[in-house]
Amino acid sequence: xxxxxxxxxxxxxxxxxxxxxxxxxxxxxxxxxxxxxxxxxxxxxxxxxxxxxxxxxxxxxxxxxxxxxxxxxxxxxxxxxxxxxxxxxxxxxxxxxxxxxxxxxxxxxxxxxxxxxxxxxxxxxxxxxxxxxxxxxxxxxxxxxxxxxxxxxxxxxxxxxxxxxxxxxxxxxxxxxxxxxxxxxxxxxxxxxxxxxxxxxxxxxxxxxxxxxxxxxxxxxxxxxxxxxxxxxxxxxxxxxxxxxxxxxxxxxxxxxxxxxxxxxxxxxxxxxxxxxxxxxxxxxxxxxxxxxxxxxxxxxxxxxxxxxxxxxxxxxxxxxxxxxxxxxxxxx
Amino acid sequence: xxxxxxxxxxxxxxxxxxxxxxxxxxxxxxxxxxxxxxxxxxxxxxxxxxxxxxxxxxxxxxxxxxxxxxxxxxxxxxxxxxxxxxxxxxxxxxxxxxxxxxxxxxxxxxxxxxxxxxxxxxxxxxxxxxxxxxxxxxxxxxxxxxxxxxxxxxxxxxxxxxxxxxxxxxxxxxxxxxxxxxxxxxxxxxxxxxxxxxxxxxxxxxxxxxxxxxxxxxxxxxxxxxxxxxxxxxxxxxxxxxxxxxxxxxxxxxxxxxxxxxxxxxxxxxxxxxxxxxxxxxxxxxxxxxxxxxxxxxxxxxxxxxxxxxxxxxxxxxxxxxxxxxxxxxxxxxxxxxxxxxxxxxxxxxxxxxxxxxxxxxxxxxxxxxxxxxxxxxxxxxxxxxxxxxxxxxxxxxxxxxxxxxxxxxxxxxxxxxxxxxxxxxxxxxxxxxxxxxxxxxxxxxxxxxxxxxxxxxxxxxxxxxxxxxxxxxxxxxxxxxxxxxxxxxxxxxxxxxxxxxxxxxxxxxxxxxxxxxxxxxxxxxxxxxxxxxxxxxxxxxxxxxxxxxxxxx
Numbered sequence: 075x076x077x078x079x080x081x082x083x084x085x086x087x088x089x090x091x092x093x094x095x096x097x098x099x100x101x102x103x104x105x106x107x108x109x110x111x112x113x114x115x116x117x118x119x120x121x122x123x124x125x126x127x128x129x130x131x132x133x134x135x136x137x138x139x140x141x142x143x144x145x146x147x148x149x150x151x152x153x154x155x156x157x158x159x160x161x162x163x164x165x166x167x168x169x170x171x172x173x174x175x176x177x178x179x180x181x182x183x184x185x186x187x188x189x190x191x192x193x194x195x196x197x198x199x200x201x202x203x204x205x206x207x208x209x210x211x212x213x214x215x216x217x218x219x220x221x222x223x224x225x226x227x228x229x230x231x232x233x234x235x236x237x238x239x240x241x242x243x244x245x246x247x248x249x250x251x252x253x254x255x256x257x258x259x260x261x262x263x264x265x266x267x268x269x270x271x272x273x274x275x276x277x278x279x280x281x282x283x284x285x286x287x288x289x290x291x292x293x294x295x296x297x298x299x300x301x302x303x304x305x306x307x308x309x310x311x312x313x314x315x316x317x318x319x320x321x322x323x324x325x326x327x328x329x330x331x332x333x334x335x336x337x338x339x340x341x342x343x344x345x346x347x348x349x350x351x352x353x354x355x356x357x358x359x360x361x362x363x364x365x366x367x368x369x370x371x372x373x374x375x376x377x378x379x380x381x382x383x384x385x386x387x388x389x390x391x392x393x394x395x396x397x398x399x400x401x402x403x404x405x406x407x
Numbered sequence: 408x409x410x411x412x413x414x415x416x417x418x419x420x421x422x423x424x425x426x427x428x429x430x431x432x433x434x435x436x437x438x439x440x441x442x443x444x445x446x447x448x449x450x451x452x453x454x455x456x457x458x459x460x461x462x463x464x465x466x467x468x469x470x471x472x473x474x475x476x477x478x479x480x481x482x483x484x485x486x487x488x489x490x491x492x493x494x495x496x497x498x499x500x501x502x503x504x505x506x507x508x509x510x511x512x513x514x515x516x517x518x519x520x521x522x523x524x525x526x527x528x529x530x531x532x533x534x535x536x537x538x539x540x541x542x543x544x545x546x547x548x549x550x551x552x553x554x555x556x557x558x559x560x561x562x563x564x565x566x567x568x569x570x571x572x573x574x575x576x577x578x579x580x581x582x583x584x585x586x587x588x589x590x591x592x593x594x595x596x597x598x599x600x601x602x603x604x605x606x607x608x609x610x611x612x613x614x615x616x617x618x619x620x621x622x623x624x625x626x627x628x629x630x631x632x633x634x635x636x637x638x639x640x641x642x643x644x645x646x647x648x649x650x651x652x653x654x655x656x657x658x659x660x661x662x663x664x665x666x667x668x669x670x671x672x673x674x675x676x677x678x679x680x681x682x683x684x685x686x687x688x689x690x691x692x693x694x695x696x697x698x699x700x701x702x703x704x705x706x707x708x709x710x711x712x713x714x715x716x717x718x719x720x721x722x723x724x725x726x727x728x729x730x731x732x733x734x735x736x737x738x739x740x741x742x743x744x745x746x747x748x749x750x751x752x753x754x755x756x757x758x759x760x761x762x763x764x765x766x767x768x769x770x771x772x773x774x775x776x777x778x779x780x781x782x783x784x785x786x787x788x789x790x791x792x793x794x795x796x797x798x799x800x801x802x803x804x805x806x807x808x809x810x811x812x813x814x815x816x817x818x819x820x821x822x823x824x825x826x827x828x829x830x831x832x833x834x835x836x837x838x839x840x841x842x843x844x845x846x847x848x849x850x851x852x853x854x855x856x857x858x859x860x861x862x863x864x865x866x867x868x869x870x871x872x873x874x875x876x877x878x879x880x881x882x883x884x885x886x887x888x889x890x891x892x893x894x895x896x897x898x899x900x901x902x903x904x905x906x907x908x909x910x911x912x913x914x915x916x917x918x919x920x921x922x923x924x925x926x927x928x929x930x931x932x933x934x935x936x937x938x939x940x941x942x943x944x945x946x947x948x949x950x951x952x953x954x955x956x957x958x959x960x961x
Contacts, residue, residue: 101914107925108917109934129831130925131909134651138799139910142806146813148828162654233638235648268535269557272636273930276536283536284549295930359929395461398652402468407640 099124100338103140105133105154106325110358117354118345124338133159140168140330150333151342153195155325156237158244160192161391169328174340180347180365184384185324194324195346196355197362199293199382200242201320202311203278209287216314217246217321220288221261229265230277230286234401237394238274238292242321243401244393248385249318252400259404270407275299281308297360297373312380319383323390324364432775439768440786443842446800447667447788453660461655465662469645476559477628477642483563484570484627489620491567492574493612495713497604500582501590503698504706510713511579512954517720518572518896519946521903521923523632524939526565527932528724530556530636562637566627568720573626573896574619576953577851580888581615582608584858590699600699614857618850621677622896625670625791625846632905642666643793663796670791674784725943731936742917747941750902750918753833754945757840758848758898764841765848765893766886769856783853787846794843794906801839802910805830836911840901847900848893855889895949902942919945 104111108130115126131139133154140147140163152169154160163169169191177186177193185194202214213224220229232239246255267286271277274295281289293310300306313320327346329339345351347365356363357371369375498504499511517525533539533556543551555561586608593603609616631643642662650659701709768786771779789797809829816824829835859882867873867881883890905920912921919938926935 107928109925110929127914129909129912129914130921130928132795132928135795135799135906135910138656139802142799142803143830144806144810146806146810146826148826148831233635235635235644235652237651240652269555270638272530272638275930276534279536280534283541285535298931395653395655398648399464399468402464407638 100126100150100335100342101148102126102128102151102153102342103136103149103330104128104130104152105136105159106130110355111153113358114346114351114355117351118342122341122345124341126342137163137166137168141166145332147330147332149330150335150339151327152330153325153327155198155323156241157194157323157326157387158237158241158391158394160187160324160326160328161388161394163328164189164191164388165391168331170331170333170336172329172340172343174344176344177340177347180344180352180367182364182366184386185364186326187328188386188388192326192328193343193347194326194364194387195343195352196325196359197322197364197382198238198325199320199322199362199380200238200290201293201380202288202313203281203291203296203308204288204311205281205284205307206309207307208284211309211311214288214311214313216317217242217290218250218258218314220265220290221258223261223265225265225288227265227267228287229262230267230280230289231262231270231406232274232277232291233270233272234398234406236273238323239290239401240394240397241323241390242290243397244390245321245383245385247393247396247400248389252396256400256404259401259406263404263406278306278308282306293374293377294360301360301373310377312378314383315381318385319381322362322382322387324387325361326364429775432771433779435767436771436775436779436782436786439764439771439845440782442838443786443789443845445804446797446842449800449803450660450663450667450792450796453657454664456657456661458661459655459658461649461653461658462661464653465645465649465658469640469648473640473642473645476640479559480562480566480634480639480641481624481627483559484566485620485624487563487567488571488623489574489616491716492571492576492619493578493609493616495571495716496575496579496582497586497608498709498713500579501586501608501699502701502709504701504709506710506713510710510717512950513717513721514575514713515572515895515950515953516717516725516943516947517568518576518899519902519943519950520569520721520724521632521939521942522566522569522630523636523927524728525569525720525724526562526633526636528727529565529719530561532723532727533561557637557639559639562634562639565637566630566633568716569633570623570626571716571720573622573847573850574616576892576896577615577619577854578612580851580855580892581612583888585611587698615854617677618854621674622790622847622850624673628666628670628791629793631793631795646793646796659796663792666791666793667788670788671784674788678780678784725940728936728940728943731933732940734933743937743941746917746919746922746938747945749916750920750942750945753836753840753908753918754898754901756833757837757844757901758894758949760837761841761844761848761897762852762890762893765845765852766890768845768849769853772853773856773859783849787849789842790844790846792843794904797843798839798906798910801835801842801907802830805835805838805911830911831913832911833913833916836907836913839907839911840897840904843904843907844897844900847896851889851892851896852886853889855886859885891953895953898949899946902946 111128115128119125133156136152136154137159140149140152152163164187171190178190181193185197186192202220204211204214234240243255243259246258268280271280274291277289277291278296278299280286296308296310327343329336329343333339346355352363352365352368357374360371360374362370362374495514499507499514531537540553543553589608589611590600590603593607598606629643631647634641634644646659646662649655649662768783772783809827813827816827863881864877867877872880903920905924908918908920909924919942922938923935926932
């Protein structure tokens with residue numbers, strides 16, 4: 075009987091654990107996954123003595139959570155991927171503007187919020203990949219060019235439900251307007267070799283297997299496959315060189331509006347934007363550093379220099395909803 | 408054929424069914440239905456917002472396609488899972504063939520494989536770039552045409568393989584206790600085995616099969632992970648598109664409300680399907696004639712079929728997971744034991760709570776009938792909502808409560824009051840699981856309770872057994888199979904559950920499902936294999952316990 079009582083008490087303690095704010099100097103809500111951020115936070119704590127706790131979830135859910143928790147949120151920092159999400163966070167007043175000379179110096183203007191409420195911390199390029207055996211690189215030029223009938227039955231794309239494609243099309247709208255962009259997207263759909271895929275990896279594998287000849291993917295997915303199989307018969311082509319530049323997006327973060335630890339939170343972002351931390355943050359996922367002073371991972375650098383689109387990423391957020399509608403209308407699933 | 412269907416007793420005044428008693432059970436049902444009502448209200452009130460232009464867009468370009476897709480999917484999966492589950496349950500419960508004893512429990516194993524994992528593995532294998540087609544092209548040349556796996560048929564196949572165990576487990580329970588007897592009756596009436604099955608055993612097992620099929624239909628409607636691997640657009644994907652793509656949570660909630668109404672219609676249909684009769688087996692066992700021995704050819708076919716389903720639904724995906732675990736440096740470190748432990752804690756607490764509540768609810772329905780019956784239907788609707796929508800719906804009221812309490816605290820103590828976070832406690836987590844999985848526990852318990860007739864109660868009373876005694880000595884032995892099934896199903900479902908776990912887990916609380924999410928969110932499926940394997944292994948615990956438990960009845 076005593077054992078049962080002890081067990082019950084233990085159980086009760088377990089159940090109530092976590093009731094009350096976590097005992098830490100910094101709480102992070104992160105849509106970037108644990109294997110990528112945990113080593114960073116451990117390093118940060120080692121160097122600064124500031125303890126960090128975090129939860130991971132989908133970006134949209136974390137933002138909904140911040141909205142619901144309102145001024146009682148335990149969160150100090152929101153880390154997420156994609157400019158569209160960061161834009162939504164600012165639209166709903168979830169983040170606060172920061173005055174940090176370090177951040178404004180480290181992160182170029184087009185990779186951060188115009189009012190400095192969020193900052194890009196790593197850059198992901200979304201570009202063309204092709205099969206060197208079946209597609210001539212000289213025939214490739216731009217995202218727009220993939221709408222050309224010469225690619226009929228040769229193009230593979232990921233589903234339009236992925237935010238990466240929504241941002242890409244949003245940027246096309248920013249550049250060409252809706253009417254022309256819709257023509258381009260319809261051209262892509264007409265050229266598809268197979269039903270759209272659920273992820274970028276499947277697109278690259280389809281090209282490798284010969285199902286199609288070209289596709290559009292984020293480079294880090296390509297990097298992972300290349301790391302596992304150096305003989306991968308697929309190559310990267312930097313799109314739109316000389317005509318606007320490669321579409322880039324960011325993973326980034328900002329300080330939560332009602333953070334109780336603004337100073338430490340800002341310090342974490344600053345720490346992530348410079349030095350070895352910035353290098354680690356980008357290379358752990360084979361992305362590009364947001365800070366131009368930091369060199370990319372050798373495996374990433376091997377893909378060569380490219381000109382990136384300088385359109386402000388906040389525009390991608392503004393136009394994302396328009397992009398989703400446009401793709402629905404064009405029949406891009 | 409209406410053998411052993413007694414006339415409905417629920418309206419007949421029982422000996423001790425005083426008004427007092429009836430009010431008590433109605434209150435129990437209301438209490439149980441309250442949390443889900445709050446969540447549905449939360450979703451419904453968000454849906455009351457004026458229709459945005461996002462809605463107009465969805466109505467014109469998205470809904471026409473997804474409605475058709477959804478209807479086909481639900482019908483296809485529900486019918487095929489019901490058929491598959493029933494056939495397998497009949498074979499293993501009543502017939503004798505080589506491998507039966509093994510298959511009887513092994514056929515539950517696909518339950519432990521999350522749908523999106525099975526989808527990912529099968530699509531990966533059977534797609535153009537997968538090993539099967541690549542090998543085919545090497546042998547037969549590049550023009551080999553194989554039907555695409557990423558098609559309506561493909562999704563239905565995968566979901567059927569994942570979900571048939573719901574029907575299998577519940578229907579098997581029915582056949583075990585009354586299957587042989589049904590055949591004996593058939594034989595005594597001069598029916599062949601075949602017509603004995605179709606005309607007696609099957610109609611008798613209808614509430615069980617329907618209960619399982621209802622779970623399948625609800626789970627199919629709520630599914631997001633599996634259909635998105637196939638890129639098959641359903642109502643649920645449209646909900647997420649409205650929310651994540653068009654940034655219109657209102658439209659998402661409006662769609663979710665329509666989904667709830669749709670499910671309610673299905674639920675009502677199922678209720679009708681059960682007819683207005685109580686089903687009961689008077690003697691709980693066959694008379695020991697032994698199992699039905701299949702002829703050589705049929706026995707061979709039964710064994711082959713059982714192993715085929717097992718291979719597709721479990722062996723192939725599990726082997727792939729094992730290969731990935733050893734091949735890709737998927738990490739197994741000391742923290743892993745922590746994940747397993749925390750998974751065990753939430754899954755067993757959650758399953759225990761849900762099962763106990765389900766039993767209470769089933770008794771409320773039995774003792775009160777009428778309104779309690781509807782409240783029970785209402786209380787189990789949470790299972791049909793897409794996980795993330797439900798998670799947000801549960802989270803918001805808890806946060807509101809928390810913030811109110813916090814405000815009172817600050818007013819009482821001053822600004823130095825400690826910050827409380829009810830939303831990140833196990834209590835919130837368990838409550839959310841209860842709302843989501845009550846249907847899963849309720850179905851098997853309710854159908855088992857049907858078997859305890861009023862006359863059984865009266866007889867016991869005449870023999871001087873009543874109250875707790877009756878519950879323990881008369882009811883529990885009959886309910887046991889249903890309660891064990893309820894516990895197992897909820898345990899495994901909670902283990903696999905992601906959105907609620909992610910949103911309500913206490914800081915630093917990591918379960919195996921959370922680990923799977925961490926890896927798959929960036930598409931690193933191979934690295935997710937170690938936690939996925941662990942989910943399967945932990946899932947074996949209740950499955951084996953269940954088999955042991957029910958084999959005593961065997």
